[in-house]
Amino acid sequence: MKKNDSGPNAVGHNSVISAVTTAIFDMFSNKGQLDALGDHERIEGKTCFITGANTGLGKSIAVDLAKRGGRIIMACRSGIPEAGEDVKRLSGNTNVEMIQVDLSDLNSVNALCDTLQNRGISIDIAVMNAGLMPLNSRRSDQGYELMFAVHFLANRLIMDRFIHDGIMQPCSNNTTQKDTPRIIFVSSEAHQSSDAINFDQFGAYVEYGLKEGLKHYGTSKLHLSTFAQELSRKLNPGYDSNSNAPVDFAIHSLCPGPIASNIARESPRFLKPILTPIMKLFFNSPDKAAEPVVLLACSEKMGYRTGVYLHMMREKNASAHATDPQQGALLWESSQRLIADFLSPTETTKPQSATTSTATPA
Ligand SMILES: NC(=O)c1ccc[n+]([C@@H]2O[C@H](COP(=O)([O-])OP(=O)(O)OC[C@H]3O[C@@H](n4cnc5c(N)ncnc54)[C@H](OP(=O)(O)O)[C@@H]3O)[C@@H](O)[C@H]2O)c1
Numbered sequence: 001m002k003k004n005d006s007g008p009n010a011v012g013h014n015s016v017i018s019a020v021t022t023a024i025f026d027m028f029s030n031k032g033q034l035d036a037l038g039d040h041e042r043i044e045g046k047t048c049f050i051t052g053a054n055t056g057l058g059k060s061i062a063v064d065l066a067k068r069g070g071r072i073i074m075a076c077r078s079g080i081p082e083a084g085e086d087v088k089r090l091s092g093n094t095n096v097e098m099i100q101v102d103l104s105d106l107n108s109v110n111a112l113c114d115t116l117q118n119r120g121i122s123i124d125i126a127v128m129n130a131g132l133m134p135l136n137s138r139r140s141d142q143g144y145e146l147m148f149a150v151h152f153l154a155n156r157l158i159m160d161r162f163i164h165d166g167i168m169q170p171c172s173n174n175t176t177q178k179d180t181p182r183i184i185f186v187s188s189e190a191h192q193s194s195d196a197i198n199f200d201q202f203g204a205y206v207e208y209g210l211k212e213g214l215k216h217y218g219t220s221k222l223h224l225s226t227f228a229q230e231l232s233r234k235l236n237p238g239y240d241s242n243s244n245a246p247v248d249f250a251i252h253s254l255c256p257g258p259i260a261s262n263i264a265r266e267s268p269r270f271l272k273p274i275l276t277p278i279m280k281l282f283f284n285s286p287d288k289a290a291e292p293v294v295l296l297a298c299s300e301k302m303g304y305r306t307g308v309y310l311h312m313m314r315e316k317n318a319s320a321h322a323t324d325p326q327q328g329a330l331l332w333e334s335s336q337r338l339i340a341d342f343l344s345p346t347e348t349t350k351p352q353s354a355t356t357s358t359a360t361p362a
Contacts, residue, residue, distance in 0.1 A: 034313045036291040037299050044069035046179075048297070049116075049123045051103065051158075052130025054079025056261030057186065057293070059087065060286035061127055064294050066091030070125065074098045075112060077130075103130050103154035105141035106342045113161035123168050124179070125297045128155045129186040133217055135266040137208045144338075145205050147220035152227060153203075155185065157339045159231060164344070170235070170248035171303075180246070180303035184296050185228040185253040189311055190218035192319045197222060197327065202334040210268065223331065225309070225318045228253035230328030232307040239306055247306045252296040253318065254310040256289040258282065284312075 048065045052058040053074035066072045066087055074084055076098055084098040101112040116123070131151055140149035162168040171180045197219070208216050232251035233239070239247055260283040264275055292310045296302050309318040321327055 032314045034292075034295060034310070034315065036313065037295050039067075041298055042069045043125070043298055046124040047071045047073065047122060048125040048127070049073045049075060050127045050129055051075045051101070052077075053087075054083035054098075056263065057256055057259055057286045057289050058127070058129040059083060060290040061129060061293050061297075062087045062096070063090045064287075064290050065125070065297065066093040066096055068294075068298065069093065070095075072096040073116075073121070073123070075101045075130075077102050102141075103150045104146055106149075106153065106157055106339070107141070109154050109157050110161070110342050113158060113165065113167070116167050117161075117165045121167065123162065123181070125182045125184070126158075126162065126168065127184045127186070127293060127297060128158070129293070130154075131186065131188075131263070133213060133263055133266065135210060135213065135268065137206060137216070139205060143205060144203055145216065145220075147217060148203065148223065151220040152223035153335065153338060155224065156227060156335045157342055159183065160339060160343060163235070168249070171246055178300045178303055180248075180250045182297045182303070183228075183231070183249060183251045184293055185224055185251075186293065187225045187228065187253045187255055187309075187318075188217070188221040189255040189257075190214065191221035191225045191255075191322060192218075194218040194222040194319070194321070196321050197226065197331065199330050199334055203338050222319065222321060225253055225322035226324075226327055226331050227335075228309075229307055229318060229323050230325075230332050233325065233328060234332070236306050241305065241307075244304055247304065249306065250296075250303050251306050252302060252308040252310070254292050254296060255312065256292060257284055257312040259284055259286055259289040261286055261289075 043065065048062075048070040050058050050062050050065070050072070053062040054076040058074075062072050062074055070093075072087060072093070072095065074087065074096065076083065077100070080098045080100055084096050087096045088094050099112055099115060102108040132147065134146055138146045140146050140153075142149070144153060168181050168183070194215070206216065228251060232249075235249045235251065236247045258279070260279040264279070267275055289312075292313050295313070296308065296310065302308060309316055317323065
């Protein structure tokens with residue numbers, strides 16, 4: 001299948017250097033830029049759930065949504081309670097809490113969903129932001145490759161639980177499109193350069209070192225971007241982008257562009273003298289990078305649509321692989337087996353462990 005070449009500066013990088021230069025080039029181009037959401041756009045009464053909100057992009061998103069009057073739930077592995085206190089102080093909104101979760105452990109993901117369900121929390125805006133770039137391959141608690149587990153599988157389980165357990169409810173129960181429940185996936189342009197998902201080896205653990213890290217990062221983000229498109233189709237059957245008919249869930253994804261954050265925390269010492277000044281000089285601050293997320297999460301217009309993909313403040317097509325309905329259906333079926341053991345008994349298919357997850361999808 002052809003790699004996506006739509007959009008002003010499509011990314012086809014296979015190395016850190018070309019990824020960084022392309023991202024910087026994209027950052028300084030004004031072509032097709034959307035306007036950031038004005039401060040007057042408020043979200044009082046809405047509950048916002050943000051993963052990886054203790055630092056970087058996630059924390060800036062939490063502060064912005066808190067400033068707009070939302071109730072904020074920060075789902076984090078670390079930084080409890082300090083990061084939540086920071087968000088309160090920076091936003092002037094005290095309606096902020098943190099819930100502990102390790103997204104690399106599906107049991108921890110389930111415990112988080114149980115907490116939300118038992119407390120009767122209803123979420124209006126979910127921002128699935130947490131991410132990482134490990135130096136080399138590592139296993140998650142269930143034996144999957146870490147980025148596959150955090151970028152994709154955790155989100156797959158969370159969304160299944162949120163929808164089945166009624167933690168998120170379709171728009172038909174609401175009043176206006178401004179109130180459409182939003183699900184925003186923080187992906188990356190790196191998904192555009194990934195080869196198609198290998199469903200014969202779905203979820204199988206792969207060993208890699210520093211050189212192949214970016215490739216596997218892109219692949220894990222392709223899983224996420226494909227999931228975003230498939231979830232959008234599944235939850236909005238019959239959606240027509242040419243009509244103004246209401247959508248049940250507005251499900252969007254984006255690449256926030258290069259951010260001066262903690263994402264490269266595992267980079268080797270010899271790269272830090274190169275990376276640190278580049279990040280400081282050229283990368284966006286987390287606050288700036290939060291703008292497209294907030295636009296997708298809060299603007300009225302984005303509540304009429306679903307399946308939108310932004311690269312920073314510019315609308316693009318997600319990759320041809322990510323938008324292919326057949327790939328989406330395969331991803332859905334294949335991953336259903338991996339999360340089945342973590343769902344209530346009413347859900348059927350049997351799970352598989354990472355070491356044996358090479359089955360052909362049903
Ligand atoms: N930085 C960039 O240039 C860039 C570019 C494109 C896309 N993105 C995407 O933007 C998102 C945010 O990244 P960032 O730049 O803000 O990086 P960051 O500063 O490193 O923040 C990543 C967040 O994800 C959390 N996280 C990682 N593994 C987790 C786990 N197992 N369980 C729970 N939380 C976990 C981290 O928690 P801890 O602090 O506890 O580790 C942290 O809160 C990611 O999805 C990333 O892929 C970033």
